[in-house]
Amino acid sequence: MSGFSELAAADAYCRLLAARHYENFEVASRLLPGRLRLHLARLYAYCRTTDDLGDESGSEATSRLHRWREEVCGLFRGEPPVHPVLVALRDTVARFGLPARPFTDLIEANLQDQEVTSYETWPDLEAYCMRSAAPVGRVVLRLFGLVDPGAERLSDDVCVGLQLANFAQDVAVDAAKGRCYLIRPEVDRLGLAGAVRAHCERARALLASGRELERIAPGRLRLQLALYRLGGLAICDAIARAGYRTDLVRPRVSLPVKAALVLRAARPGGGRHARSVGAV
Numbered sequence: 001m002s003g004f005s006e007l008a009a010a011d012a013y014c015r016l017l018a019a020r021h022y023e024n025f026e027v028a029s030r031l032l033p034g035r036l037r038l039h040l041a042r043l044y045a046y047c048r049t050t051d052d053l054g055d056e057s058g059s060e061a062t063s064r065l066h067r068w069r070e071e072v073c074g075l076f077r078g079e080p081p082v083h084p085v086l087v088a089l090r091d092t093v094a095r096f097g098l099p100a101r102p103f104t105d106l107i108e109a110n111l112q113d114q115e116v117t118s119y120e121t122w123p124d125l126e127a128y129c130m131r132s133a134a135p136v137g138r139v140v141l142r143l144f145g146l147v148d149p150g151a152e153r154l155s156d157d158v159c160v161g162l163q164l165a166n167f168a169q170d171v172a173v174d175a176a177k178g179r180c181y182l183i184r185p186e187v188d189r190l191g192l193a194g195a196v197r198a199h200c201e202r203a204r205a206l207l208a209s210g211r212e213l214e215r216i217a218p219g220r221l222r223l224q225l226a227l228y229r230l231g232g233l234a235i236c237d238a239i240a241r242a243g244y245r246t247d248l249v250r251p252r253v254s255l256p257v258k259a260a261l262v263l264r265a266a267r268p269g270g271g272r273h274a275r276s277v278g279a280v
Helices: 003-020 034-055 058-076 084-096 101-113 122-132 134-143 149-169 171-176 184-207 209-216 219-241 255-266
Strands: none
Touching: 003 034, 003 084, 034 058, 034 084, 034 101, 034 134, 058 084, 058 101, 084 134, 101 122, 101 134, 122 134, 122 149, 134 149, 134 219, 149 171, 149 184, 149 209, 149 219, 184 209, 184 219, 209 219
16 A cells, blocks of 8 residues: 555544544634645544543553554654554654644553542542643644744633533543543532533633633634634533433534524624623
């Protein structure tokens, strides 16, 4: 198989992964150039593959994640990859000079999931999110050519906020895996719905950093960042409408709301004054 056809097949696989999995926001807006959408699809496919190895491998998860980490480190050592996601990702890494750390941090977070199933304090959970969510945002900034420590800190806030919104949404899903990403003392003190609400409030506060990040981002990145922020707020709104009982129901962002988010994100200001984006 030629190098071109191998890469084309790998990219098709990455696009399929990005298209198959439900998200609260678009991984890559259709308003972005095709080349950028491809790089974002490769990044998403990597994240999805890493998470699936941790979540779907049962008793083999730890050993498979260790093997995956070795393959990923081999990619950054210049060794030819075999897995289609890494075949595709190699091109993105080379084009943008991406470091290994964000990719290995995601693996470390999934390895932590195999040992830690609940969290007693917010600093402990935040440290986990800095390995499992923040690295993705830092790579996205690089894909758009924004390399700035201040922007990275704001991006970290947004990514952690998005993950908290997902944790609040997925209480029942995580419980089926034997995990709880709520703060245990908050569950004891506030009840489950109260702990979910506390997560949503944290998520909203962190997502607010997205407004400042969008102000310093170039146009097309601003659009994508606004979609991420508004998507996170939309799922918090959906959770609130469900009474924060995500142990009983998994709220979703509907297709009409997603379409409305794109329109809001495309407006000047990126919908930054919208408090409740789920009630579109």
